[in-house]
Amino acid sequence: QQPVQSPQAVILREGEDAVINCSSSKALYSVHWYRQKHGEAPVFLMILLKGGEQKGHEKISASFNEKKQQSSLYLTASQLSYSGTYFCGTASVGSGNTPLVFGKGTRLSVIA
Amino acid sequence: GAGVSQSPSNKVTEKGKDVELRCDPISGHTALYWYRQSLGQGLEFLIYFQGNSAPDKSGLPSDRFSAERTGGSVSTLTIQRTQQEDSAVYLCASSLQANYGYTFGSGTRLTVV
Numbered sequence: 627q628q629p630v631q632s633p634q635a636v637i638l639r640e641g642e643d644a645v646i647n648c649s650s651s652k653a654l655y656s657v658h659w660y661r662q663k664h665g666e667a668p669v670f671l672m673i674l675l676k677g678g679e680q681k682g683h684e685k686i687s688a689s690f691n692e693k694k695q696q697s698s699l700y701l702t703a704s705q706l707s708y709s710g711t712y713f714c715g716t717a718s719v720g721s722g723n724t725p726l727v728f729g730k731g732t733r734l735s736v737i738a
Numbered sequence: 739g740a741g742v743s744q745s746p747s748n749k750v751t752e753k754g755k756d757v758e759l760r761c762d763p764i765s766g767h768t769a770l771y772w773y774r775q776s777l778g779q780g781l782e783f784l785i786y787f788q789g790n791s792a793p794d795k796s797g798l799p800s801d802r803f804s805a806e807r808t809g810g811s812v813s814t815l816t817i818q819r820t821q822q823e824d825s826a827v828y829l830c831a832s833s834l835q836a837n838y839g840y841t842f843g844s845g846t847r848l849t850v851v
Contacts, residue, residue, distance in 0.1 A: 628780075656837055667829065667842035668781070713781065717837060724794055725771050726840070728781040 627651055629716045631729035638704045638736050646699040646732045648714035657690055657697040658715040658726055661708075668713060671699075676719070701734070709736045740764075742843035744830050750849045751820055759815040759846045763832030770813050771831045771840065772805060781829065787813060820850045 629650045638644055648657060656675050660668040674690035674697060686708075690697045701708055711733045715726030743762040751757050763770050772784040783797040787807040798804070802821075807813040817824055827847050831840040 658839060660840075660842075667844050668840075670839040670841065673837075673839050715781075715840075725783050725786040727783065728773075730780040 628727055629714055629729040631712075631714060631732050633732060634730070635733040636735070638701075638708075638734065640706060640736060640738055641703050644701045644704060644734065646701075646712050646714075646734070648697045648699070648716070648729055650695045650716050650718070652695065652716075653719040654690075654692060654695050654697075654716050655719045656717045657688075658717075659688055659697075659699050660713045660715065660728075661710045662713065662731075663710040671712075704734075704736045706736050706738065709734055742830055742832050742841050744828075744843035744846050746846055747844060748847045748849075750851060753822060753850055754819055756816065756818045757820055757848065759817075759828050759830075759848070761813045761815070761830030761832075761843060763811065763813070763830070764841055765811075767832035767834055767841075768810065769833045769835060769838075770807060771833075772813070772815050773829045773831065774826045775829055775845070776826045784815070784828075817848075820848075822850045824848060825850045 629648050632647045658673045659671040662668040676692050685702045688699045711731040713728050713731045715728045745760045770787040773781040785805050786794040789810050790807050802818045805815045827845040829842050829845045831842045833840045
């Protein structure tokens with residue numbers, strides 16, 4: 627089942643912070659986060675495994691709340707280069723090695 | 739190779755013709771995935787390979803779509819009797835193993851006219 631991302635779109639000024647959420651109705655084993663710039667391929671940011679460990683990548687970090695089946699991506703002190711569409715991809719518990727199911731994406735625009 | 743390579747990058751075809759899309763994954767990556775992305779939309783799963791076998795082909799939209807992978811490396815996605823609704827960007831990704839991060843190719847933009 628497709629995870630639900632929110633918000634669908636957000637506009638930030640440089641230096642502002644944002645949070646993107648990804649929720650599933652299924653028990654999750656892992657959550658992946660990707661960023662896709664216009665006309666380019668999605669790029670892997672990070673993976674969070676069942677266990678609630680928070681990951682970090684530059685000024686972008688994420689958490690995974692397995693009780694709520696939810697992951698949040700935190701972008702702090704946003705830069706122009708952060709603009710793009712962010713996708714979460716989820717793998718459910720008990721699904722074995724099935725491929726990720728991706729959300730519809732959150733379009734982030736950072737303006738000067 | 740250094741990344742996932744897809745060819746052609748663009749393909750325009752007439753309705754009813756067959757097309758073949760190629761994906762060359764990162765060397766050593768055992769898992770290979772095909773997704774489809776329509777304009778402004780998310781990533782729609784098509785098929786997954788582990789080695790040369792396809793344990794999950796549940797996302798193929800119809801029997802006009804087929805895919806194979808040979809030598810645990812290159813994969814080909816074939817669409818027969820193309821329809822206008824097949825127009826999309828077809829993305830291939832590979833990962834070292836299942837449940838590892840995916841590396842995507844730049845995609846093939848298919849336009850059916």
